[in-house]
Amino acid sequence: MSARTLGSTLLHLQDVAKHFGGVKAVDGVTLSVPTGTVMGLMGPNGAGKTSLLNLITGFYSPDQGSIVFEDAEIAGHSAHAISRQGITRTYQNVRLLSGFSVLDQVVTGMYADRRAWSLGSLLFSPRERRERRECEERAAALLDRVGVTERRELADELPYGTQRRVEIARALATGPRLILLDEPTAGMNAEESTQIGELVRSVRDDGVTVMLIEHNMRLILDYCDAAYVMSFGTVLAHGTPRECVDDPRVQEAYFGKEADASDIPALREL
Numbered sequence: 434m435s436a437r438t439l440g441s442t443l444l445h446l447q448d449v450a451k452h453f454g455g456v457k458a459v460d461g462v463t464l465s466v467p468t469g470t471v472m473g474l475m476g477p478n479g480a481g482k483t484s485l486l487n488l489i490t491g492f493y494s495p496d497q498g499s500i501v502f503e504d505a506e507i508a509g510h511s512a513h514a515i516s517r518q519g520i521t522r523t524y525q526n527v528r529l530l531s532g533f534s535v536l537d538q539v540v541t542g543m544y545a546d547r548r549a550w551s552l553g554s555l556l557f558s559p560r561e562r563r564e565r566r567e568c569e570e571r572a573a574a575l576l577d578r579v580g581v582t583e584r585r586e587l588a589d590e591l592p593y594g595t596q597r598r599v600e601i602a603r604a605l606a607t608g609p610r611l612i613l614l615d616e617p618t619a620g621m622n623a624e625e626s627t628q629i630g631e632l633v634r635s636v637r638d639d640g641v642t643v644m645l646i647e648h649n650m651r652l653i654l655d656y657c658d659a660a661y662v663m664s665f666g667t668v669l670a671h672g673t674p675r676e677c678v679d680d681p682r683v684q685e686a687y688f689g690k691e692a693d694a695s696d697i698p699a700l701r702e703l
């Protein structure tokens with residue numbers, strides 16, 4: 434684990450922008466994520482949350498700005514290089530490998546940051562066999578960790594909520610210091626969402642800093658240490674989850690000026 438102290442800045446973005454033609458998906462974002470926290474990232478549809486995550490993880494290259502992770506500039510680095518530096522992610526839509534077992538999904542996470550398989554791996558040398566066994570043991574422990582009991586079953590035959598947990602296990606398999614979760618509770622019921630919230634908290638308690646994109650306000654309120662709210666590619670608000678949810682600008686961004694007034698108390702009562 435990193436020797437960085439709790440609360441020091443793990444990730445800092447300064448004036449980061451990404452435009453697609455006339456669309457300012459991310460428009461001058463500055464934010465910091467302290468080590469050892471769960472940082473929420475909220476905002477209405479199209480606010481730029483996923484684009485920001487794509488910039489941090491190297492899926493997009495920023496048009497401007499700086500992204501510093503553990504004191505090193507990573508803006509514009511490849512996704513592969515950034516993963517090796519200790520940042521990993523899950524996707525808004527589950528992206529598991531079709532036709533692979535649950536265990537193999539997680540094992541592939543371990544190989545993601547390694548050099549290409551050598552000839553020895555094809556011939557299954559004793560060393561490769563031992564490595565493979567060790568990876569499977571670690572993968573099984575990670576699956577225990579996220580509460581998935583299936584091992585040999587095909588991942589695409591599992592319930593959706595379980596697939597999401599497998600994705601988190603695969604992301605953890607890279608040994609990250611920062612994990613970015615893109616709407617991990619999408620499509621889940623309240624009980625499943627709460628279980629994901631508990632998992633997120635335990636991941637943080639194990640020393641992995643978390644950035645959590647969520648539309649589920651309950652989850653943001655209950656499991657995030659702090660939050661940013663984006664709107665139209667910019668940071669609209671930052672503070673404790675409660676401060677963010679109560680901020681009239683945030684309520685307006687979600688519901689609009691002519692919002693049905695009955696929606697706003699519902700948000701406040703969370």
Ligand SMILES: Nc1ncnc2c1ncn2[C@@H]1O[C@H](COP(=O)(O)OP(=O)(O)OP(=O)(O)O)[C@@H](O)[C@H]1O
Nearest residue numbers: 453456457458476477478479480481482483484485
């Ligand atoms: N590759 C792309 N090409 C063109 N436009 C894009 C691309 N990626 C994102 N955008 C646009 O950038 C804006 C921000 O999208 P983004 O997906 O980042 O928002 P979001 O906050 O994650 O939304 P949601 O909550 O619906 O996932 C949108 O207008 C989107 O259409």
